[in-house]
Amino acid sequence: MTADAHIPQEDLALYALQALSEEEASAVRVHLKGCDVCRNEAAELSGDLALVALSAEERPLPEGAHERLMARIAVDAKQEGREAAKPVVSIADTKPARPVYSSIPWAAVAAMLVFAFALMMKIGDMHRELQQKSDQLAQQAAASSRAQRVLDVLTASSAQRVLLTAAKTKPAPSARAVYLAASGSLIFQANDLDPLPTGKAYELWVIPANGKAPIPAGLFRPDAAGSASVILPPLPTGVPAKAFGVTVERAEGSDTPTAPILLAGAAAGE
Ligand SMILES: [Zn+2]
Structure with a gap:
């Protein structure tokens, strides 16, 4: 992470997860102040993570899982990140050359995939729940409007009230x-x-x-x-x-x- 190279996506992810060391994090902050490209990228990642955080509210991770995950990501990032630390493209270079696939911390990617999957499941659940609710509402509305129609017919002064009887018999009260x-x-x-x-x-x-x-x-x-x-x-x-x-x-x-x-x-x- 030098001043004239963009910050690798995985580092931005770790930054958004607050998994960087204080030293690394402040370097990222400095870079983000001066770089729209990385700032947008970071905002997008944070947005994703915020969604994950929201979606996780009702079904919290098991005790300690968050810490273990963070530790794992931090270790992977240090090992892989250091070895492959050839970040890379100067700002002068017009192509925002993003992924350096070999250096992606796979634990972080896996974690993101798990989160994304959990998010999809959650959205699916919410969608089904919403569908059920709206079906119920529609049924209730239909039942209530039918009841209202029955009452309207029975009470309407303009309704024709007819008793059918055997022909030519004067109907009794x-x-x-x-x-x-x-x-x-x-x-x-x-x-x-x-x-x-x-x-x-x-x-x-x-x-x-x-x-x-x-x-x-x-x-x-x-x-x-x-x-x-x-x-x-x-x-x-x-x-x-x-x-x-x-x-x-x-x-x-x-x-x-x-x-x-x-x-x-x-x-x-x-
Ligand atoms: Zn940048």
Whole structure:
């Protein structure tokens, strides 16, 4: 490493690894101040090593491996570097004559290859992880948008609600309830309801499986076609239902159902 020769790449690597002696390192520093070519080279090497350092964060080297590696590189560099120390090309020479292959410290090269391989594996892992995450996100988004569409259709006032029956039969009033006791969620849809006198409303009831009093679950009036729905009325959670019923009550609703029960359905499994 004289003032008028470029610094061999392996020495720059050792410098970046801080594996040079203080004396050698300061010679390199002096040269780097005055030489763009070597400075760029050193910056590139340091960048590579910084990447390696980052990639190694989650999977640290075994205890002492770093020290052993550094020692090994330092020894190799001294032996091979000294013998082959014919560095080489003056700055005046326009070709940046880089590699002097015979003098490359192979332990350092091997170490770099190992690091590079570890880095590639790491990048591969991260890529796979990212792919999985984005697949999951896409699935969740799809599921949630489907659920939203189901709700949109069920609640849309413009939806056509059609019950198919045997031809030429006047359809009787009917309704369907979908109930999730754990969250107290209820969706109810009725068809072919008879019109109500003014001042009256239909009222839906949840009849609890535990024998307690019926719980009012919403007032509703049918539209011109006789359809009505009750979507997610406020209900207590965790009350399994024995049955559902519909009565006619005064418009503001009642605390207890008034006979007769016009529509009733037992919940399956109770
Ligand atoms: Zn140089």
